[in-house]
Amino acid sequence: MDRKYLIKRALEAQKKAYVPYSKFRVGSAVLTEDGSIYTGCNIEISSYSPTLCAERTAIFKAISEGHKKIKAIAVVGDSDYTYPCGVCRQVIREFGKDAIVIVANSEDDYREYTLDELLPHSFGPEDLK
Ligand code: THU
Numbered sequence: 001m002d003r004k005y006l007i008k009r010a011l012e013a014q015k016k017a018y019v020p021y022s023k024f025r026v027g028s029a030v031l032t033e034d035g036s037i038y039t040g041c042n043i044e045i046s047s048y049s050p051t052l053c054a055e056r057t058a059i060f061k062a063i064s065e066g067h068k069k070i071k072a073i074a075v076v077g078d079s080d081y082t083y084p085c086g087v088c089r090q091v092i093r094e095f096g097k098d099a100i101v102i103v104a105n106s107e108d109d110y111r112e113y114t115l116d117e118l119l120p121h122s123f124g125p126e127d128l129k
Pocket of ligand 1: 044085088
């Protein structure tokens with residue numbers, strides 16, 4: 001897996017953030033099982049609650065194109081290492097129990113986690129079987 005390329009794609013997506021309220025830009029890039037990459041930015045809505053995080057934008061784009069599994073996700077934001085919020089962690093869990101989560105400041109400055117490290121003892125699809 002080319003971590004730097006995934007981060008590069010997330011950085012490109014970050015530029016598209018629609019953030020008139022928080023001005024906090026986030027970008028994300030998702031790697032699917034077959035090697036495809038989908039990107040997303042955060043999108044804010046004036047009534048606030050419909051706001052969508054960059055990670056979920058990217059994941060939902062991948063899923064809506066027929067992918068079922070996420071191998072890795074890169075996240076970049078305006079803070080020093082922007083970590084996925086709790087809701088996004090649960091969404092990553094749905095499609096990537098074994099996913100690698102890359103939290104990056106730049107292509108050369110990143111931290112890497114398993115989803116299980118960020119969301120231990122998680123609830124997921126298997127629980128409903
Ligand atoms: N945000 C993300 O896009 N991803 C996260 O994981 C954290 C928060 C966005 C949502 C909102 O547009 C802005 O950052 C400030 O919360």
